[in-house]
Amino acid sequence: MAGQQLALTVLMGLVLVGVAALLTRIEDWRQYTPLAGGSAVAVGEDTGYGHREKPSGVIRWLTTVDHKDIGILYGVFALLALAIGGLMVMVMRFELITPASDVVSAQFYNALLTSHGITMLFLFGTPIIAAFGNYFVPLLIGADDMAFPRINAIAFWLLPPGALLIWGGFLVPGIAPAQTSWTMYTPLSVEQAHVGADLMLLGLHLTGVSATMGAINFIVTIFTERGEDVNWANLDIFSWTMLTQSGLILFAFPLLGSAIVMLLLDRNLGTLFYAVGEGGGPILWQHLFWFFGHPEVYILVLPPMGLISYIIPRFSGRKLFGFKFVVYSTLAIGVLSFGVWAHHMFATGIDPRLRASFMAVSLAIAIPSAVKTFNWITTMWNGRIRLAAPMLFSIGFISNFIIGGVTGVFLAAIPIDLILTDTYYVVGHFHYIVMGAIAFAVFAGIYYWFPIFTGKMYQRTLAKWHFWLSMIGTNVTFFAMLLLGYMEMPRRYASYDMVTVGPLEAQTLLHQAATVGAVILLVGQVIFVWNVVSSWLDAPKVTDTDPWDLKQSGLFTREFGWHADRLTAADGGEQQTVTDGGEKHEATDSPQPGDTEA
Amino acid sequence: MSEQAKVTGDFRRASPWPVFIALGFALAELGIFVGYFAVAVGGLLLLGGSVAGILVESGYASSVWRPLAGLGIAFGLLGVALVASQVDPATLDALSVVTDPNGIVGRGLAIVGSGAILVAVGVTGFLLE
Structure with missing residues (x-):
């Protein structure tokens, strides 16, 4: 033990010395002069790296505070997490082909189940939205950068250590990964002795701090x-x-952070916040967790809805129908989302009068969601529809969102929920939203802005393959889950050979269908990765200042104005002409005021 | 809205500190919660040093020494409070909890230790400059 402590101390000392040595190579921090990037510039009124004077190589990416670079970092991180979370679930789906537990142990299945959920929600969902936000919000609102560029970078860099901790149980030999499921329900999560669970909670806390810092930055x-x-x-x-x-995020994530710290204290320091018969008891965790957890659903779905509302008009040749009402419905969903958390707890034995009020608010959320859906459909109605990849994914979003949303309305009704809760119906419902809707909107956004991220164009045929495989895969997998739910197949089970009632053959068949769907999805995503990587590396540079012909329908927007400026600047050499007196040269194709309203 | 409007801004587009602040925060949290004394101290030192560095870089402080000492005092107070919470109010025997630290006192001492180091570095640097 003493030897271990000594080794850790020496290791920490070496890390600190290494950091100090690295810093002295990059900066003279006592005089405050940047050294990396070629020329040292004394700090004064106009010091600092300009856009083109960032350090080169890896140091550039480690030190950048430019919102576009940080957007790219968030995007790469999130897509890696998507791949890892996706591969985890493939193992689970193969396990479920047969009723018996023959591919992995039940414990490993539980660990994958836990990690898949946390990875997809906190390491893919939230960061990929931050990727779009960081890259495009400043461009869209005409800002130079985010309000706090350094805090922006800190928020991103909290994610990689957070991810390593969340996956720590798999990475560190000799400790078991958390098997609490992503909801971390007490008393299970307090009593489970795995160190992996502590590491996961710490990692989750870090990602929460990261999301909160990012949110403050976006608001300001x-x-x-x-x-x-x-x-x-x-x-x-x-x-x-x-x-x-x-x-x-500002109201939900700090609460999650506090609840997690209380859970960690219960686990490690003998407090009794969630102990049976003490204080709040195990149900306190569910209240705190879902007070965060349900807004989290909208944290994940609102910006993708924004992407869809932004992209659909541009491929329909029309402005967004009922723009104001789409904004109002966004705000309404935001407010209502804090009043529905107990619909996750209908079966816990809470007061029936409370249940009824939560049912009412949950059903009410269908109204603003439907407002959005009808506005998207009406925007396309009689429009000049162009079925490019971003539009295909957007239409796919609407289709999947309707199925995911309508199944959610049923779940919000107490009598139905009491039968379907903890079955595959719930899993099918929310995967229609997180995969069928959120991930589809992310793909739509990536394809739509691909020329801006990369200066290249993706390969259209591959993108269409990606869409159709994703659409078919999603519906095969998750519709099978809805049917499994109607048969009351319980969720979270590693094996189902102990099930002795019900149409067992049909259940096995539906599980196999879901696995086939997952394989189709996997093939689609491999095509996506190949398309992005090969197009980024090998495609010819985009020279068109308006790659989507937005000007034709009067829907040209600022970020493509920036793209056009970038191309013009590259054409004319390093510097764009600045008129005498320093007046900014207005590019002829800059967007006009009012263009951004859709 | 042009590229040039963005590139002429008088602010830096690179900073070495955010990555170390994040790393320091993560190590400190890991060390304190899981109970690795050395990791807690090292993480807090990295966090304190990087926060001082970013404050100077962004012009909120003129030298690193004062912020270092200030953060050291803050950590010290926090750690002392944590240790004090475990002292028996009847006997006020602080020595016994420190000589035989339980889980909470050990963590408190780690925070106090890192605070003391930061104060020492800050004061020394301030006096030598």
């Missing part, structure tokens, strides 16, 4: 850094959803 940026011609009336719909989402 959208409030204070808007360009002169951007007001609340013509703020674009994506920034509106980012603002609402950031507000939700």
